[in-house]
Structure formats: C-alpha cells, structure tokens
Amino acid sequence: MESIGNSGPSTAPVREETQGETFKLNIDFIKFDSPVFLLIAALVAVTALLYRKRDSYPSAQTQWPAVLRFITIGLILTGLAGPQFLKLTNNKCILFIVDISQSIHEKEKEAVRNYIRLKIEEKGKDDRVGVLLFAEEADLVIPPSGLSMDLLLSEASRLMESHEAGRGFTDIESALSAAVKLFPEGFQKKIVLITDGNENTGEASRLFDDLKSMSITVDVLPVGGVNHDEVLVESLHAPFEVRAGSPFTLEAALSSNTETTGSLQLIVDGQEKGFLKDQFKIVPGHHQIYRFPVVIEKSGLHDISVKLRAEQDGFFINNRAETVIFAAARPKVLFITDPASNNPRGPLKHLGRLLTDNSIDVEYLPADLLPAVSK
Known part of the structure; x- marks a missing residue:
C-alpha cells in the first residue's frame, strides 16, 4: 500500500479471513489431487x-x-x-477510518480522498465500502454500502470539510470500536486506518488482538510526513495450494524509512515457529523482497503469518502480514507382501519407486501381520 503525503512507508493489504454463511460462492467444485x-x-x-x-x-x-x-x-x-471439495469466497467489506484532527493538513486530506478513490475503483462488483471520520470521537459515518464511487467520495469530502468539533484530539481507540459495529455479516472484514499516529487520547493498541479474534484485518496507512522511524511488512504471498511435507516459497515485502536491524519470525496457526531471518540489516526503501523456503507437515488449511521486530520503529500494528494456504495430504499406498519370500519387496521395487517419485508415500506390510478373519 502506498503512503499518503510527503514521505513514509505504508502497509499493503494482508490476507483476509472469510466467515459467515451468506457469501456468494465464486468457486464450488471438486478437485482431484x-x-x-x-x-x-x-x-x-x-x-x-x-x-x-x-x-x-x-x-x-x-x-x-x-x-x-x-x-x-x-x-x-x-x-x-485425492478428492477435495472446495468452496471459495471473495466478497469484501472495507471500512476506511480517516483521521481529520487538526494535525492533518488540507494537502494531506486531498491525498486521502485520491487514495480512497483509487481503492474504490479497484473494488469488486459485490464488495462494500464505507468511510468513518474521527478526531476526538467517531460521530460521522458513511455506512458500508454498494454506492457508486462518485456518491461515496462526494459525501466523504463534504463531511471532512464540515466537521470541526473535537479536532484538537485524536482518539484511534474509539474510532476502531465504532468501526466494529458497522460491518455487515457475510463479508470479509477489513479496516484501513488512515492517520498520522499522533494519538493523544485513548489506547488503540489494546484493541488489536480483539479485532484479530473477530477476523477483522487492519492496515495502517501513515498520512503526511512521518516524523518517526518506521519499518513495516507491506505484504506476504504464498501459493494457495501446497503439498504437505514439501517445501514452498514464502515471499515477504518490507518497507522502511530508516536503517535499522530486525528479525522476521514465522507463525503458523498462531504458533511461533522460529525466525526466517534473524538480526538482519534493513535499509531505507519500499518493497524489499525476501523469499524463504517453508515446509508444512500437516495437511489442511493453515494461517501463515510473519512478524517483524525492528530496533527502531514507530507503528507496531503494521509489522505483521498474513496469508492462508491449503496443504494437500500426501496419498499413501499399502503393499501387502509375502512373508515367506526371501525378497518380499522385489516385485514391487520399481512400482514403489515410481510412486515415491510422484510424492506418494509407500508402506509395506507382511501378510501375516494382517488381522485374522474368523470363519
């Protein structure tokens, strides 16, 4: 995600979870591994x-x-x-939470409008977009809807210009709390927080874990000139379908406006799995790509995320990015062998090697170890 204003890095969209029962299913099929x-x-x-x-x-x-x-x-x-019954959805509800306190200047507000316009143009036909404006409190709201881009932006611009009360304060916590109540059911839920980060009332950090537990992803977009060191994870990419037990490539993109040292940690299904890269040098710049081989042993759907820890940093909420993968189980073939043979695996040697070369596990079992069948 590009930054708004004069300088400073920003976040890229991260993986969004799906939930609910009213999604429009754009894929509904049986796939064979x-x-x-x-x-x-x-x-x-x-x-x-x-x-x-x-x-x-x-x-x-x-x-x-x-x-x-x-x-x-x-x-x-x-x-x-290996039949797999797959149902995928992609309807999203994106809520822009825009800081309009006195610390946000007119030039930066115009950049915010342009950014929101760009993102609305990218939304899908069935996606919904809403705008929440806040300073001391979040009391002006455009509820998430399928309104046209022009209507949505004209209303947001009008409210940004007309709202004056409480502009001396910035309460991100109350804005996030209000946003949770605005999301409709049956959509992927995402918040784009646009702020300079100068929170002088409330404490937004204590809400982030709650938002994650509600499957609401949050991107932070610094607005204007960022006057502090900032390092963040822009995005995280991996192939959706991988083979359990086989390596795949995980790609993370980082941004920084300062030179510092950091560590990138892998997290699988909420469990920390060690560092992908420990104590490495981070240089100023956008979209710095790092690739890592990763192996998932257990089949099924998995949440994959990376967490960046940097010595010099301002926002911490944008130091994590997530994605989801499906690890297909390795098929297995059981060969029953003759226990009386001097070379029980001999006749099956070439077939077993062929199966193994095609990522199919092979197991041999002597016939005398099979359960006895009573007559």
Whole structure:
C-alpha cells in the first residue's frame, strides 16, 4: 500500500479471513489431487463391462463377488485420486477510518480522498465500502454500502470539510470500536486506518488482538510526513495450494524509512515457529523482497503469518502480514507382501519407486501381520 503525503512507508493489504454463511460462492467444485488414478478407475470400469459381456449369464455366486470387488477397487482408486471439495469466497467489506484532527493538513486530506478513490475503483462488483471520520470521537459515518464511487467520495469530502468539533484530539481507540459495529455479516472484514499516529487520547493498541479474534484485518496507512522511524511488512504471498511435507516459497515485502536491524519470525496457526531471518540489516526503501523456503507437515488449511521486530520503529500494528494456504495430504499406498519370500519387496521395487517419485508415500506390510478373519 502506498503512503499518503510527503514521505513514509505504508502497509499493503494482508490476507483476509472469510466467515459467515451468506457469501456468494465464486468457486464450488471438486478437485482431484492425483487425477491419474481416475483414469485407472475408468479402465477398471471398462474391464468390468467387458467381463460382464463375456459371461452372458453369470450366476449370483459369481456376479456379486465380482461387483463388490470392482466397487472396492474403484473406491480405493478414487481415494488415491485425492478428492477435495472446495468452496471459495471473495466478497469484501472495507471500512476506511480517516483521521481529520487538526494535525492533518488540507494537502494531506486531498491525498486521502485520491487514495480512497483509487481503492474504490479497484473494488469488486459485490464488495462494500464505507468511510468513518474521527478526531476526538467517531460521530460521522458513511455506512458500508454498494454506492457508486462518485456518491461515496462526494459525501466523504463534504463531511471532512464540515466537521470541526473535537479536532484538537485524536482518539484511534474509539474510532476502531465504532468501526466494529458497522460491518455487515457475510463479508470479509477489513479496516484501513488512515492517520498520522499522533494519538493523544485513548489506547488503540489494546484493541488489536480483539479485532484479530473477530477476523477483522487492519492496515495502517501513515498520512503526511512521518516524523518517526518506521519499518513495516507491506505484504506476504504464498501459493494457495501446497503439498504437505514439501517445501514452498514464502515471499515477504518490507518497507522502511530508516536503517535499522530486525528479525522476521514465522507463525503458523498462531504458533511461533522460529525466525526466517534473524538480526538482519534493513535499509531505507519500499518493497524489499525476501523469499524463504517453508515446509508444512500437516495437511489442511493453515494461517501463515510473519512478524517483524525492528530496533527502531514507530507503528507496531503494521509489522505483521498474513496469508492462508491449503496443504494437500500426501496419498499413501499399502503393499501387502509375502512373508515367506526371501525378497518380499522385489516385485514391487520399481512400482514403489515410481510412486515415491510422484510424492506418494509407500508402506509395506507382511501378510501375516494382517488381522485374522474368523470363519
């Protein structure tokens, strides 16, 4: 996210969580992790049909065992294909919380209007945008709606010019508290806080954990000339789908207006996993890219985030960025071997290697270790 005003870095949008039951689903399908097994299942089905045609009048004693055998094989192959039922949503509700206290000058307010205009132009057809203005208190609100860009901006500009009461104070805490009550249900929730950070009443930092627990992401956009050292995480990117146990690339973008030393920590599902880069030199500049190999062992959806710790910094809320990944489980094939053989894995050696090379786990089990079946 670009900064507004004369100088200073800013944040980029971070991963937003989805919740609720009224989302419009833009993807709703079944995905197969290893579709080659579906081809094998089709061949099995063709074989079954040919078998049935060959035996024109199969008896019940021969027919049903064959049917059950083919059904079992088909289910096993379908399981190996790794079916995944995916539903993804992208409807967003973005609320701009704009500081209009006396410390914000007219030139900077015009930059704010231009920035909001740009972001409204980027919003999706079903997204909603709202504007909350605050100084000592947040008492002028444009509720989140699907209004046109021109109507939204004209109303925001009018309110920014007309509001005078309490401009000597900046209470970010009350503004964030008011914003929580404005979000409609069924949308990803995001706050863009536009302020110079000169909070002289309230304590916004104690609300940030509560906002996270409510699945509300927060971006802080410094406005005007930032008169303090500032280091932040602009963005975090990773492929949405990865393979459990296999490395993938995590890309973090940093910005800084000062030279300092920092550490970048990896957090997976809320658990700290160590430092991706410890005690490294941070130089002034925007969009400094760092790439790291990361391995997730457990399959399923995971929250991935990085947290930056810098020796010289002003805002701390923008030192963290998040994304989400889906780690697909590795399929596994169990081979039953002959315990009496001198080389039980010999006949399966090449097939096992082929499966392993294609990220499929292989396990061998002697037949005499199978559970006994009572007659």
